[in-house]
Amino acid sequence: MTEQLTAAATDAFTLSPEVMDQLFFEARSANSFSEEPVSDQVLDAIYQATKMGPTLMNNQPLRISWIKSDEARRAVASTMAGPNAAKALAAPALAVLSFDPDWHEEFEFFFPHAAERKAMFEEPGMRAAVGGNNAWLQAGYFMMAVRAAGLAVGPMGGFDSAALDEAINAETGHKSFLIVNVGKPGPNPWFDRLPRHDADFAVRSL
Numbered sequence: 001m002t003e004q005l006t007a008a009a010t011d012a013f014t015l016s017p018e019v020m021d022q023l024f025f026e027a028r029s030a031n032s033f034s035e036e037p038v039s040d041q042v043l044d045a046i047y048q049a050t051k052m053g054p055t056l057m058n059n060q061p062l063r064i065s066w067i068k069s070d071e072a073r074r075a076v077a078s079t080m081a082g083p084n085a086a087k088a089l090a091a092p093a094l095a096v097l098s099f100d101p102d103w104h105e106e107f108e109f110f111f112p113h114a115a116e117r118k119a120m121f122e123e124p125g126m127r128a129a130v131g132g133n134n135a136w137l138q139a140g141y142f143m144m145a146v147r148a149a150g151l152a153v154g155p156m157g158g159f160d161s162a163a164l165d166e167a168i169n170a171e172t173g174h175k176s177f178l179i180v181n182v183g184k185p186g187p188n189p190w191f192d193r194l195p196r197h198d199a200d201f202a203v204r205s206l
């Protein structure tokens, strides 16, 4: 396991050091990918794990579009500049993560014991904020699920979400917020690791 970890932290984790490395310490954001395809079985497994992460009132606003046709891939890449576009065109699997701004319509499904609480989310601005926040949470679960499947993620926030929504979300009304390249890393896939805040900086006890 990584040298950054104290012995006490190493002992604290109940997963094996190899698994912790795969999920956290050695996992990197990939900038290039091999040509090895990702099977539909693996894409399905990624969602099966993603959906189990906790969300507010179990609301699950994340909607995932796996971009499979060349036409759709070109449409996604056309909303990005420079290196991001090239990465989206080359990745073995490409996901657009969006959220449903009307996620509350599914209340009877996801919160059946208190479905009347849908009324709390009538105001569209507040509802969209809650949907966006919880879809971002789910994006984190999604990226960890990709890593658990032995693959790398290349998340990209640099794109024109309005243009992408016009291209692929016009029928659904969903709002795109993150594009994720998925696959086995290719040649020279990593930039240098950037520093992470120590607990002294980012954590306090009250």
Ligand SMILES: Cc1cc2nc3c(=O)[nH]c(=O)nc-3n(C[C@H](O)[C@H](O)[C@H](O)COP(=O)(O)O)c2cc1C
Binding pocket: 027, 028, 029, 030, 084, 154, 155, 156, 157, 158, 159, 178, 190, 193, 194
């Ligand atoms: C929300 C989000 C948006 C990002 N947007 C971009 C992007 O537009 N282009 C890019 O090359 N990398 C992008 N990244 C990658 C980050 O720069 C990278 O995850 C971070 O530097 C940590 O790298 P590491 O996982 O290799 O340590 C993004 C990552 C996240 C999580």
